[in-house]
Amino acid sequence: MSILVYVEQSAGKIKKTSLEAVSYGYALAAKTGEGEVIAVALGSLAADELAAIGEAGAAKVLHISDERLNAGVIQAHASAVAQAFESARASTLILAKSSLGDAVAARLAIKLQAALVSNVVELPRLEGGFVVKRSIYTGKAFADTTVTTAKKIIAIKKNAVVQKLDGAKAQVELFSVSISESDFASKITSTERATGEVLLPEADIVVSGGRGMKGPENWGMLVDLAKTLGAATGCSKPVSDIGWRPHHEHVGQTGVKVAPTLYIAIGISGAIQHLAGVNSSKCIVVINKDPEAPFFKAADYGIVGDAFEIVPQLTEALKAVY
Amino acid sequence: MKILVCITHVPDTTSKIQFTTNNTKFDSTGVQFIIGPYDDYALARAVELRDQTGGTLTALNVGEAETEPTLRKALAIGADDAIRVNSFPKDSFFVAQQIAHFAKAGDFELILMGRESIDFNGGMVHGMVGEILGIPSFSPVMKLELEETTVKMAREIEGGKEHLEAKLPLIAGCQEPIAEWKIPNMRGIMSARTKPLVVVEPVSQETQAEASSYQLPPAKGSVKLVDKDQVSELVRLLKNEAKVL
Ligand SMILES: Cc1cc2nc3c(=O)[nH]c(=O)nc-3n(C[C@H](O)[C@H](O)[C@H](O)COP(=O)(O)OP(=O)(O)OC[C@H]3O[C@@H](n4cnc5c(N)ncnc54)[C@H](O)[C@@H]3O)c2cc1C
Ligand SMILES: Nc1ncnc2c1ncn2[C@@H]1O[C@H](COP(=O)(O)O)[C@@H](O)[C@H]1O
Numbered sequence: 009m010s011i012l013v014y015v016e017q018s019a020g021k022i023k024k025t026s027l028e029a030v031s032y033g034y035a036l037a038a039k040t041g042e043g044e045v046i047a048v049a050l051g052s053l054a055a056d057e058l059a060a061i062g063e064a065g066a067a068k069v070l071h072i073s074d075e076r077l078n079a080g081v082i083q084a085h086a087s088a089v090a091q092a093f094e095s096a097r098a099s100t101l102i103l104a105k106s107s108l109g110d111a112v113a114a115r116l117a118i119k120l121q122a123a124l125v126s127n128v129v130e131l132p133r134l135e136g137g138f139v140v141k142r143s144i145y146t147g148k149a150f151a152d153t154t155v156t157t158a159k160k161i162i163a164i165k166k167n168a169v170v171q172k173l174d175g176a177k178a179q180v181e182l183f184s185v186s187i188s189e190s191d192f193a194s195k196i197t198s199t200e201r202a203t204g205e206v207l208l209p210e211a212d213i214v215v216s217g218g219r220g221m222k223g224p225e226n227w228g229m230l231v232d233l234a235k236t237l238g239a240a241t242g243c244s245k246p247v248s249d250i251g252w253r254p255h256h257e258h259v260g261q262t263g264v265k266v267a268p269t270l271y272i273a274i275g276i277s278g279a280i281q282h283l284a285g286v287n288s289s290k291c292i293v294v295i296n297k298d299p300e301a302p303f304f305k306a307a308d309y310g311i312v313g314d315a316f317e318i319v320p321q322l323t324e325a326l327k328a329v330y
Numbered sequence: 331m332k333i334l335v336c337i338t339h340v341p342d343t344t345s346k347i348q349f350t351t352n353n354t355k356f357d358s359t360g361v362q363f364i365i366g367p368y369d370d371y372a373l374a375r376a377v378e379l380r381d382q383t384g385g386t387l388t389a390l391n392v393g394e395a396e397t398e399p400t401l402r403k404a405l406a407i408g409a410d411d412a413i414r415v416n417s418f419p420k421d422s423f424f425v426a427q428q429i430a431h432f433a434k435a436g437d438f439e440l441i442l443m444g445r446e447s448i449d450f451n452g453g454m455v456h457g458m459v460g461e462i463l464g465i466p467s468f469s470p471v472m473k474l475e476l477e478e479t480t481v482k483m484a485r486e487i488e489g490g491k492e493h494l495e496a497k498l499p500l501i502a503g504c505q506e507p508i509a510e511w512k513i514p515n516m517r518g519i520m521s522a523r524t525k526p527l528v529v530v531e532p533v534s535q536e537t538q539a540e541a542s543s544y545q546l547p548p549a550k551g552s553v554k555l556v557d558k559d560q561v562s563e564l565v566r567l568l569k570n571e572a573k574v575l
Contacts, residue, residue, distance in 0.1 A: 311564060
C-alpha cells in the first residue's frame with residue numbers, strides 16, 4: 009500500500025500548495041505506517057521541479073510527461089491519475105484544493121470508488137475509524153467526517169500541514185498512460201493568466217483593498233505594499249464587480265477563499281461575506297478610517313485612520329526591515 | 331432543450347452557525363434559508379438559456395420537506411417544474427447518485443449547478459455526477475454561451491481564466507459573473523404556486539463520508555490597535571509578537 013499525491017503545475021512550476029500536499033502525504037504515511045509516498049506529476053516539467061517534490065517528502069515521482077497534460081484538461085487528468093493510483097497500488101490519494109484539483113478529485117472519487125473529503129484542515133484521527141476534520145460553512149465551523157470506504161481521497165486546505173523542505177531527492181520514473189481521445193474532447197481554446205505575480209490562493213501574505221480605496225487609480229500603493237512583502241493582492245466583491253480589479257482577485261464567500269499567514273485589509277468594511285473568505289488567515293491586520301468598521305472585530309491588529317496616509321508609511325516602514 | 335438546475339437549501343450568508351444535540355446537529359433556530367448563492371447564479375443563467383432556446387427548465391433539490399419553499403422560489407424565478415428527492419443530503423456521494431439518476435431519467439442535455447454549496451463547500455457534486463453519467467463537467471464556470479450543440483465557457487483558474495469549448499451534454503458548476511441574480515416578481519410568485527413540484531424517493535442510500543460531529547472555531551481575541559502616527563510599531567508587532575513577517 010502507498011499514498012499517492014496528485015501534484016499540479018502552473019506554467020512549468022510545481023504549485024506550492026501541491027508541495028504542501030506532498031508533505032501532508034508524508035506525515036500521513038508516518039502516522040499510519042502505510043509505506044511509500046508517491047507523487048504523480050503531469051505534463052512537461054524540468055528535472056529541478058521534479059526534485060522539489062522529493063524535498064517535500066515524496067520517495068518517488070511518477071512523471072507523465074505527455075505535453076497535452078500541461079493544460080488542466082479535467083477528464084484527461086482524472087484518467088491519468090486513476091492509472092497512476094492503480095499502478096502505485098495506493099490506498100489514499102492526497103491533493104491540494106484548487107480549481108483543477110476539485111474537479112479532478114470529484115471524478116476520481118467515482119472512478120476509484122473512493123470517498124472524497126475536501127477542505128481538510130489537519131491529519132486524520134485513526135482511533136475509532138478514519139476521521140477527518142474539514143472546514144464547513146465557509147470557514148465558520150468544522151465537521152469531523154467518518155470515512156467508511158477502503159480507498160480515500162483527501163483534498164487539503166492551505167496550511168493543513170507545514171511544508172517539509174528537507175526530504176531527499178525523489179526517484180523519478182517516466183510513467184506512461186493511455187488516455188482516450190474522448191477525454192480530450194473538450195478544448196481549452198485560450199488561457200489568460202497573470203504572470204510574475206504571486207497567486208492569491210497560494211500566497212502567504214495577502215494585501216487586499218475595498219471600496220474605501222475610492223478608485224482603481226489608487227491601487228498603486230497597495231501593489232507597492234504587496235511587492236515589498238512578496239504578497240498577492242486581493243479585493244472585496246464590489247471592487248471586482250465595478251471592474252477596478254480582475255475577478256480572480258475577489259475574496260470572500262462568493263470569491264477566492266484564502267488562508268494566508270498574514271491578511272492585510274485596507275478600506276474594507278468587513279461584511280460577513282467578505283470575512284467568510286479570510287477567516288482561516290493566521291493573522292489579520294485592518295486599516296480603516298471608521299473605528300466602528302466590523303472588520304476590527306475579526307482583526308488581530310488594526311489602525312484607525314486614512315489608508316491614503318497610512319499605506320505609504322507602512323510600505324516605507326517595511327522597506328526599512330526587509 | 332431540457333435544462334436541469336440543482337439547487338441547495340442553505341443558511342443565509344449572514345447566519346450565525348450553531349449546533350445542538352451535543353454538537354451533532356445543525357441548529358436552525360432563527361436561521362433563514364436561501365437558494366445557495368452559486369446555485370442562484372446557475373439558476374439565473376439557466377432561465378436565460380431556457381428563454382433563448384425555448385426549452386424547459388427543471389429545478390432539483392435533494393432535501394427534506396422543509397426545503398420546499400426554496401424550490402418554490404426557484405419556480406418563482408423561472409423554473410418550469412421542480413423535483414425534490416426526499417432525503418437529508420447525507421454526503422456528496424449520496425447527493426450525486428440521486429442527481430445522476432434523475433438527470434438520466436429526464437434526459438437532460440445541460441445540467442447547471444453552483445460552484446459549491448455554502449454549507450459543505452465540497453465543490454464536488456458536479457464532477458461526481460459527470461463521472462457517473464460519463465459526460466464532461468466544468469467548474470468554476472464564469473461564462474457560458476450556447477451555439478447549437480457547442481458550449482463556449484470561461485473557467486476560473488488560479489490567477490486568471492481559461493476559455494473552453496465542449497459539446498452537449500455537459501455539466502457546469504457556476505459562479506459569477508455568469509448572470510445576474512434574479513429576484514422573483516409578483517407574476518412569478520403567483521405562478522410558482524401551481525407549477526408542478528414532484529417528490530420522489532432516493533434511489534440509493536449509499537454514503538461514504540458522513541459528518542459525525544461539529545465544532546466551532548475558537549473565539550477570536552480582541553484587536554490590538556496601533557496609533558496611526560506609529561505605523562512602524564505595527565511592523566514591530568507583526569515581526570516580534572505575531573511573528574508573521
Ligand atoms: C450573497 C452575498 C455574497 C457576497 N459575497 C461577497 C464576497 O465574496 N466578498 C466580498 O467582499 N463581499 C461579498 N458580498 C458583499 C458584502 O456584503 C459587502 O457589500 C462588501 O464586502 C463590501 O465591500 P467593501 O468593504 O469594499 O465596501 P464598503 O462596505 O463600502 O466599505 C468600505 C470601507 O472603507 C472604509 N474607508 C473609506 N474610505 C477610507 C479611507 N480613506 N481609508 C480607510 N478606510 C476607508 C469605510 O470606513 C468602509 O468600512 C456578498 C454579499 C452577498 C449578499
Ligand atoms: N442537496 C442538494 N440538492 C441539489 N443539488 C445539490 C445538493 N447538494 C449539492 N448540490 C449541487 O451541487 C453543487 C456543488 O455542491 P458541493 O459539492 O456540495 O459543494 C451545488 O452548488 C448544487 O448545485
